[in-house]
Amino acid sequence: MLFGIETDSVEVRLAERNDISGLLAFIRREQGWGERLQSVIDEHLDAALEAFYIDREDLADGLGEPASGALWGCGFEDFLGRRFGPEGENIVDLYLKRRGWKEAVLNRAYFAALRDTPISLHEVSDVKPGASMVVRDILRGGPAVTVREKSATQSLRQWDRIAVRVVPERDHHVISGAVLPFSAEAFELLGPMLREAMRVGKRAPLTLSTEQLHECAPIFTSAWLLTEIPRLLAPPERSYCNSDGNEVLFHDMRFVLKASTTQKKLVQRLDRIPGLFPASATFWNWIEPRPAGKGRAAGDLILDTQMEGGTVLAGLEIKGRALMVSVNSQARAARVQELIVGAAGDLLKPPLTSIRTIAQMLAERETQPVSREADEVPPEIARQITHDYMDKHYREALDTPLPALGDKSPRQATRSAAGRAKVIEWLKLLENRSAKQDDSPIADYDFAWMWVELGLEEHRK
Numbered sequence: 017m018l019f020g021i022e023t024d025s026v027e028v029r030l031a032e033r034n035d036i037s038g039l040l041a042f043i044r045r046e047q048g049w050g051e052r053l054q055s056v057i058d059e060h061l062d063a064a065l066e067a068f069y070i071d072r073e074d075l076a077d078g079l080g081e082p083a084s085g086a087l088w089g090c091g092f093e094d095f096l097g098r099r100f101g102p103e104g105e106n107i108v109d110l111y112l113k114r115r116g117w118k119e120a121v122l123n124r125a126y127f128a129a130l131r132d133t134p135i136s137l138h139e140v141s142d143v144k145p146g147a148s149m150v151v152r153d154i155l156r157g158g159p160a161v162t163v164r165e166k167s168a169t170q171s172l173r174q175w176d177r178i179a180v181r182v183v184p185e186r187d188h189h190v191i192s193g194a195v196l197p198f199s200a201e202a203f204e205l206l207g208p209m210l211r212e213a214m215r216v217g218k219r220a221p222l223t224l225s226t227e228q229l230h231e232c233a234p235i236f237t238s239a240w241l242l243t244e245i246p247r248l249l250a251p252p253e254r255s256y257c258n259s260d261g262n263e264v265l266f267h268d269m270r271f272v273l274k275a276s277t278t279q280k281k282l283v284q285r286l287d288r289i290p291g292l293f294p295a296s297a298t299f300w301n302w303i304e305p306r307p308a309g310k311g312r313a314a315g316d317l318i319l320d321t322q323m324e325g326g327t328v329l330a331g332l333e334i335k336g337r338a339l340m341v342s343v344n345s346q347a348r349a350a351r352v353q354e355l356i357v358g359a360a361g362d363l364l365k366p367p368l369t370s371i372r373t374i375a376q377m378l379a380e381r382e383t384q385p386v387s388r389e390a391d392e393v394p395p396e397i398a399r400q401i402t403h404d405y406m407d408k409h410y411r412e413a414l415d416t417p418l419p420a421l422g423d424k425s426p427r428q429a430t431r432s433a434a435g436r437a438k439v440i441e442w443l444k445l446l447e448n449r450s451a452k453q454d455d456s457p458i459a460d461y462d463f464a465w466m467w468v469e470l471g472l473e474e475h476r477k
Contacts, residue, residue, distance in 0.1 A: 057091030064241035089194025134229035173451035
């Protein structure tokens with residue numbers, strides 16, 4: 017039964033640490049309790065399903081596992097903390113009273129702790145895959161705690177945010193079976209929804225009590241679904257831009273030399289163009305000093321090349337009787353053509369231009385034979401090149417005004433308490449995005465130096 021109490025595969029997963037089979041069998045047998053469980057699960061799902069006119073089967077098919085199981089688990093764990101009827105009956109209390117003698121001591125303690133622990137939003141750090149992680153409760157505050165966890169730590173990254181219950185167990189902490197990873201969009205949506213439900217003003221700190229979080233449990237699921245369902249219905253197309261903010265479209269321009277033009281004469285003209293820097297006798301880089309903050313979004317690695325303290329806008333090369341020019345946007349193609357025609361238009365014929373998207377370029381590469389001998393870059397060299405580029409990129413970023421920081425540079429923003437908070441979030445966003453670049457040298461880049469450089473290292477712990 018999809019999102020119902022007969023979801024055996026979900027039960028098995030939630031029982032990986034603690035056996036819940038006896039508790040679930042009890043719920044099914046006891047008059048009315050199965051219906052109560054289903055009603056709580058409905059609370060977690062219905063708002064989002066109705067908002068997008070999608071049914072449960074389509075949702076389950078679209079999400080797949082383990083996401084569907086996590087949603088069921090959110091409703092189930094919320095149900096364990098609910099009290100029903102005038103007597104305030106609770107299923108965990110009832111089960112432990114009648115059947116607790118059949119459970120192991122650890123299971124009894126876990127059920128009681130899960131009953132009393134609300135879901136909250138936690139920030140993840142110091143992830144040790146297969147072993148542990150540190151979590152900080154964003155909504156209740158308090159000190160961060162180390163959680164023993166095997167499976168979730170395999171996929172979580174530094175500064176991820178997750179909605180989960182952090183349960184004390186003997187001398188340590190564990191997380192419950194239902195974990196929802198919160199994207200930046202879900203995080204931004206959750207805040208206003210909680211404020212409205214708990215009547216917290218926009219300017220007041222969003223700090224909730226344990227009792228309030230118990231009441232808000234379905235809101236976490238709704239916020240997650242309201243951002244995930246649109247991805248299912250219309251998956252976003254990946255797009256790229258350059259540092260000017262223009263869509264990346266590769267333009268290859270071929271200017272044929274006129275019959276009376278020699279390479280020497282063309283070289284003399286090109287050498288006079290401001291911004292063209294020769295890399296060889298027949299190759300030039302068109303470099304433009306980058307204005308502070310131009311076209312850059314917080315946390316983005318722009319699809320551009322940096323050189324000589326500026327951005328490489330184009331590459332120009334004389335090959336035989338033609339001048340070949342390569343740029344990565346339509347706007348730059350128009351600019352470089354105007355530049356070349358103004359300096360050497362009388363020596364060249366009008367250009368022939370071919371345009372390719374990133375997808376087309378990648379498709380072309382896939383159909384071409386790959387040379388494993390000459391063209392393949394050893395992983396350690398690729399890693400060093402990437403890290404050197406990121407060092408340069410982010411060192412410049414520290415003095416670059418950024419929209420996310422109110423058009424102040426990170427160094428400027430750290431001069432105020434509000435600015436420091438924004439810089440901390442910016443740094444976390446950088447680390448989190450990079451850590452998720454699996455199978456890339458970007459994933460293991462060490463951002464520690466940036467925290468030290470900005471005097472914020474104590475906030476990285």
